[in-house]
Amino acid sequence: MKNKRILIGVTGGIAVYKVVDLISRLKKQGAEVKVIMTEHATKFVTPLTFQTLSKNVVYTDMFASLSNMDVEHISLAKWADLILVAPATANTIAKIDLGLADNMLTTVLLAKRSPVMIAPAMNTYMLNHKATQDHLKNLEKNGYIILPCDQGLLACGDAGSGKLLAPEKILEAIQDHFTVKDLEGVDIVVTAGGTREPIDPVRYIGNRSSGKMGYAIAEAAKKRGARVHLISANSSLPVPEGIDYIPIETTEELYREASSLFDSCDVYISPAAPADYRPKDYFDQKIKHKDQEALSINLTSNPDIIKNLAKRKKKQIMVAFAAESQNLVEHAKEKLESKNVDFIVANNIKKKDAGFATDTNIVTIIDKDSAIDYAKQTKKDLAEIILNKIVKLLG
Incomplete structure (x- = not known):
């Protein structure tokens, strides 16, 4: 993971707090991390938290003043070795599948140059809804890496699938992605x-x-x-x-x-x-x-x-x-x-x-x-x- 460049897109779900732990783990592994937050995500955890952990500016606003002369949604897309969306809400998953670009994160994803890993997190019924399942299947068919959800008691009180995968499991998935498959077929x-x-x-x-x-x-x-x-x-x-x-x-x-x-x-x-x-x-x-x-x-x-x-x-x-x-x-x-x-x-x-x-x-x-x-x-x-x-x- 040393010097691997991970761009994390954080969307508005209660599981945002787990991404704080994930970024800490990634930094300990030597990865470089940058964060994009949707407006709704900032209601759960402040950008300052992610900025402190990642040691980088957190991006939230498409129309903020440029920190340099690069067009930031393009430069971020070029920078990343891997883009992780976590937690990925049903709303953001639908936008990615449909190719919408109405915020900083979805615009960067439309300009992506690197693989994208999606870690869904939502209510069980939202996850199992045909529309959400269709979007996830389409994204997987188009090369996106879809992580599974954990099962258990959800924040809404329901029990079932839809919990954001544990930070250590997401880290394992990222490490696995970067591992050279030099024993393929052995x-x-x-x-x-x-x-x-x-x-x-x-x-x-x-x-x-x-x-x-x-x-x-x-x-x-x-x-x-x-x-x-x-x-x-x-x-x-x-x-x-x-x-x-x-x-x-x-x-x-x-x-x-x-x-x-x-x-x-x-x-x-x-x-x-x-x-x-x-x-x-x-x-x-x-x-x-x-x-x-x-x-x-x-x-x-x-x-x-x-x-x-x-x-x-x-x-x-x-x-x-x-x-x-x-x-x-x-x-x-x-x-x-x-x-x-x-x-x-x-x-x-x-x-x-x-x-x-x-x-x-x-x-x-x-x-x-x-x-x-x-x-x-x-x-x-x-x-x-x-x-x-x-x-x-x-x-």
Whole structure:
């Protein structure tokens, strides 16, 4: 989002206050923001609020004195990389579809040079009215990006669809718009989370993996155009939209699902933490502590998923992960050779902010030619680094 130029058209709806939050988020992402307000919008929030947040003059009047010799409705249309109308009332949506130009915002939209994103907000019955739906369909057919509405209790007291999409969701839509689709058509399998091997109906053998790295990769790959299958083991994270989500529990289930998708995929990325062992015997009833002072559980080995899949490798790019507590690079290089993967993402789980369940990581990415250290950064940023390397390998 750095230096992306976002022109926001604010119209007269109670949801205007959410756009204040959105502009704050955009500025934190490094975007440049300018605002046009309709006269009715100024009744809800003052132009000074948006001017303070955007650090730019707010445009409200078609016939105000020019701040320079540019014709402002034309210069604004030229300036924008993206125009967002939020909240977009039924009235403004109708005007845009009909090509009317009776205020600063609609005039700029008629002179637009960039994509336009519309975030509707209105009463449920107004939204569902045939006229509004026809206008939205026409705009979408003509290349406008129409965002969905949230559902819930509206300001008028009705409940249903029509709430302005939450600021964080609008921000995601804008980020997605600017994301280069360099993985368009690529089929990617991502595994995530830690498997659990049941001992009895209550207990299991497991690990501390939260799935955050795998989910970050899956979400980033989807935004970059990939077809993503996320095989997730025991994670409570929200599922990214638009992906094929496959929940599993045990290592054997993970192996089965991964095996079924492997031959048809282009890329296999495995940050999941499958258990190496499972109990040899499963107790159908909960084991009672009072029945025995000590308990021995015989363990048997689980399949080595990466190694077995790599034997079937043809075109696939394979990325493995190594969570180590000592001799990081040495152990990761051994894994690279023994498992026949393209590169390994290795981290020392003893380092602060680099272990399980954190939002950050500190990794070394190792392939047959190099071992590159990456300083602490978010798992979302690491996901992009990993995908960039995959894009290069795909050519």
